[in-house]
Amino acid sequence: MPSPQEKYQAQVLAPSSGRLRPVVLHVDDDAASLLMAEGSLEDAGFDVVHAADGVQALQQFKTCEPDLIIMDAVMPVMDGFEAITHIRSNAMGAHVPILMITGLDDLDSITRAYDEGATDFLTKPINFFVLPHRIQYMLRSKRTADALRSSQAKLDNAQRIARLGHWDWNVVTNELTWSNEFGRTMGYPQNQLMGSWNGFLEKLSDDQRHSVRMAASQAVEEVRGFSVEFTLIKFSEAEQDRTIRLEAEPHVNEQGECTHLRGTMQDITERTNAQRQIHNLAYFDLVTGLPNRAQLNEQLNYALKMAKRRESKFALLFLDLDHFKQVNDTLGHDAGDDLLKQVSGRLTEVVRESDSVAVPADPLDENSNSKHTVARIGGDEFVVLLGSINRVEDAARVAERIAKTISLPYTINDTEVSVTTTIGISLYPADGQSAELLMKHADVAMYHAKEKGRNGYQFYSRGIHEQALARFSMESELKNAIENEELDLVYQPKFDVVSGQPAGVEALLRWDHPVNGAISPADFIPLAEETGLIMPLGRWVLQQACRQMKDWIDDGMEPIAMSVNCSPVQFIRGNMIKDVDEAISQSGLPSNLLEVELTESLFLQNIENGINILQSLKKIGVQISIDDFGTGFSSLSYLKRLPIDKIKIDHSFVQDLSRDPGDAAIVSAIIALSHNLNLSVVAEGVETAEQLDILRSYDCDEYQGFLASEPLSAGELLTWFESYKPEVRMRKVSGM
Ligand code: C2E
Ligand code: CA
Ligand code: CA
Numbered sequence: 179m180p181s182p183q184e185k186y187q188a189q190v191l192a193p194s195s196g197r198l199r200p201v202v203l204h205v206d207d208d209a210a211s212l213l214m215a216e217g218s219l220e221d222a223g224f225d226v227v228h229a230a231d232g233v234q235a236l237q238q239f240k241t242c243e244p245d246l247i248i249m250d251a252v253m254p255v256m257d258g259f260e261a262i263t264h265i266r267s268n269a270m271g272a273h274v275p276i277l278m279i280t281g282l283d284d285l286d287s288i289t290r291a292y293d294e295g296a297t298d299f300l301t302k303p304i305n306f307f308v309l310p311h312r313i314q315y316m317l318r319s320k321r322t323a324d325a326l327r328s329s330q331a332k333l334d335n336a337q338r339i340a341r342l343g344h345w346d347w348n349v350v351t352n353e354l355t356w357s358n359e360f361g362r363t364m365g366y367p368q369n370q371l372m373g374s375w376n377g378f379l380e381k382l383s384d385d386q387r388h389s390v391r392m393a394a395s396q397a398v399e400e401v402r403g404f405s406v407e408f409t410l411i412k413f414s415e416a417e418q419d420r421t422i423r424l425e426a427e428p429h430v431n432e433q434g435e436c437t438h439l440r441g442t443m444q445d446i447t448e449r450t451n452a453q454r455q456i457h458n459l460a461y462f463d464l465v466t467g468l469p470n471r472a473q474l475n476e477q478l479n480y481a482l483k484m485a486k487r488r489e490s491k492f493a494l495l496f497l498d499l500d501h502f503k504q505v506n507d508t509l510g511h512d513a514g515d516d517l518l519k520q521v522s523g524r525l526t527e528v529v530r531e532s533d534s535v536a537v538p539a540d541p542l543d544e545n546s547n548s549k550h551t552v553a554r555i556g557g558d559e560f561v562v563l564l565g566s567i568n569r570v571e572d573a574a575r576v577a578e579r580i581a582k583t584i585s586l587p588y589t590i591n592d593t594e595v596s597v598t599t600t601i602g603i604s605l606y607p608a609d610g611q612s613a614e615l616l617m618k619h620a621d622v623a624m625y626h627a628k629e630k631g632r633n634g635y636q637f638y639s640r641g642i643h644e645q646a647l648a649r650f651s652m653e654s655e656l657k658n659a660i661e662n663e664e665l666d667l668v669y670q671p672k673f674d675v676v677s678g679q680p681a682g683v684e685a686l687l688r689w690d691h692p693v694n695g696a697i698s699p700a701d702f703i704p705l706a707e708e709t710g711l712i713m714p715l716g717r718w719v720l721q722q723a724c725r726q727m728k729d730w731i732d733d734g735m736e737p738i739a740m741s742v743n744c745s746p747v748q749f750i751r752g753n754m755i756k757d758v759d760e761a762i763s764q765s766g767l768p769s770n771l772l773e774v775e776l777t778e779s780l781f782l783q784n785i786e787n788g789i790n791i792l793q794s795l796k797k798i799g800v801q802i803s804i805d806d807f808g809t810g811f812s813s814l815s816y817l818k819r820l821p822i823d824k825i826k827i828d829h830s831f832v833q834d835l836s837r838d839p840g841d842a843a844i845v846s847a848i849i850a851l852s853h854n855l856n857l858s859v860v861a862e863g864v865e866t867a868e869q870l871d872i873l874r875s876y877d878c879d880e881y882q883g884f885l886a887s888e889p890l891s892a893g894e895l896l897t898w899f900e901s902y903k904p905e906v907r908m909r910k911v912s913g914m
Contacts, residue, residue, distance in 0.1 A: 203244035205235040222310035232256025266295035341445035463554040466522035474553035493573035495562040496620035500632040502558035574646040577635035598633035668889035682739035685723035707747040724765035741773040746780040769799035778810030829863025
């Protein structure tokens with residue numbers, strides 16, 4: 179039989195893992211006690227290792243890794259309490275069961291033993307029959323605790339891998355408990371597994387907090403689950419914002435009230451990033467980064483839907499690069515890709531600069547504008563979708579700009595390369611009502627354009643093509659019209675409704691085209707506005723009209739106001755205040771005899787800006803009237819904010835005055851309200867005596883129209899005035 183000493187040696191060398199019998203480390207300075215215990219423990223199936231004090235115990239603990247420790251409290255060198263503290267502070271010893279042996283009734287020692295981390299205690303003298311049983315139970319409960327710990331660790335690990343945490347919100351106490359992964363995601367200290375629901379919400383940004391709080395409180399109220407996603411703003415520069423999904427289910431008490439919300443929290447950043455990437459792969463062209471055919475299709479269907487709803491137009495431009503294949507063949511595919519990238523960059527730029535061709539379908543909502551899209555749909559094929567256009571020429575203008583820009587030289591691998599592009603254009607609704615048809619027709623138009631020689635564009639419909647060309651030639655001709663003295667002003671008088679006396683004249687622009695004859699301002703003013711020609715044109719009208727009135731007055735005519743139509747474009751893009759000032763000072767016309775007629779569209783984009791402009795005009799001393807009143811977006815309510823003198827009721831209301839009671843009601847209301855605001859009212863387009871009678875009965879101040887006079891040339895007007903009521907209107911001018 180081996181001596182205790184030999185046994186001790188054997189134990190020291192025994193491997194700690196994979197052993198059949200559990201190892202008990204017995205620490206006691208009483209050798210008799212050690213021997214007695216050893217006997218009963220060995221018989222019960224344990225291997226025993228001895229230590230005589232705390233220091234020895236720590237050494238033995240390290241070398242033998244015992245499954246359980248029996249520790250005497252009072253020993254020399256190092257007592258049991260201190261030994262336990264050391265063992266517990268070591269990761270290996272955190273969970274090993276320790277049975278503390280204390281003196282009988284020594285309550286202080288018992289309490290202290292538990293405080294230091296003892297698992298259980300026995301009092302001396304030890305009952306050696308009971309000891310093995312006591313130890314069995316301790317080991318059994320340790321195994322259970324180990325198993326639980328291990329499954330928790332597994333769960334924790336799985337959750338970490340899945341980036342999935344769980345949480346439990348006690349709705350009644352507002353307490354929130356959570357798993358490690360939840361804490362990790364939220365940036366809580368490692369050992370903190372509890373806090374308050376509000377504390378959690380505090381960590382979210384304001385708007386996110388609101389949506390999470392709403393979702394949760396609704397779930398509690400309606401006793402149902404919820405699922406929200408929110409962005410967790412990064413904690414440090416090195417991190418990225420995370421996308422988090424929070425899901426929960428309600429738990430109810432016997433009364434059916436929700437007492438807890440329990441759920442999961444998952445970091446789905448990677449998944450959402452991947453989804454975005456997949457989306458990008460599916461919807462964008464890899465070479466150029468432009469939308470691909472699939473996305474174009476969606477945009478096109480959207481444009482169709484919007485255009486149908488708003489009854490607006492849009493255009494589809496189908497582009498094909500000319501001789502792209504040669505670049506690819508001679509310089510290689512990389513060079514080809516480079517070229518495609520550069521082309522797409524230029525295309526995007528041109529289309530962005532052409533934004534002005536798109537008008538918001540709803541003038542009060544700038545966002546209602548359908549967007550333009552540039553897409554690459556094949557090797558060297560691109561499509562430009564102009565989401566909404568005013569006129570067909572807008573599409574032609576963009577096409578022309580594209581063709582010009584694309585044809586500028588490119589530098590690829592230090593080589594200068596040139597390509598051109600041919601463009602086919604289809605229009606909604608004229609050329610088709612479906613995406614397929616519009617694409618097909620733009621394609622067909624492109625082939626026609628190629629047949630005619632490359633680097634050009636072609637509308638699908640011949641009629642539209644010619645119309646666009648005609649507009650373009652008109653544009654260049656209008657440029658020369660001022661210089662060639664093809665422009666002229668005619669003057670239409672206005673009259674006082676009650677006295678019938680002339681109250682002023684309105685200057686109206688005429689273009690006598692050398693080939694096409696008289697062209698209506700309704701046809702060329704919009705073109706002038708769009709091209710910016712309205713600026714010199716408007717200046718010319720202002721100067722001419724002021725000079726004319728001054729001449730008439732000098733010739734002996736009773737002074738009356740000269741009205742000049744001004745486009746909002748002149749105000750918004752030009753320097754209108756200066757133009758008006760100059761026209762007055764150069765002509766010498768008293769400023770109160772100039773009346774500026776403006777339409778309500780000036781206030782469309784920015785009413786404050788419009789008001790500022792009007793105020794500057796008023797400072798110069800000119801009169802202001804709102805033209806075509808009732809046809810714009812106007813509401814009567816904004817009138818009182820405008821520093822104006824007059825409004826002109828649009829002829830469309832006057833036309834049906836005697837037939838349409840609705841129009842009659844509108845006209846009488848406009849007049850009454852304007853008078854309330856101290857504005858005088860002019861009725862336009864009065865053609866019959868009946869209309870005039872009605873206007874008179876409504877107290878309208880002035881009228882204008884074919885009934886009294888059509889627009890007349892300067893010479894005609896003077897004669898007309900002289901014959902109208904010569905004895906009243908003409909005054910004697912000294913020297914005449
Ligand atoms: P507007 O300012 O409303 O001018 C009135 C238009 O109605 C003129 O047409 C005039 O000839 C016409 N008219 C006058 N009395 C009657 C009538 O009894 N019955 C009918 N059916 N029509 C009548 P016009 O000269 O063709 O001018 C059209 C528009 O072109 C003008 O409408 C004005 O908005 C614009 N316009 C004309 N001259 C200029 C100008 O110098 N500058 C700017 N920016 N716009 C101008
Ligand atoms: Ca007018
Ligand atoms: Ca008018």
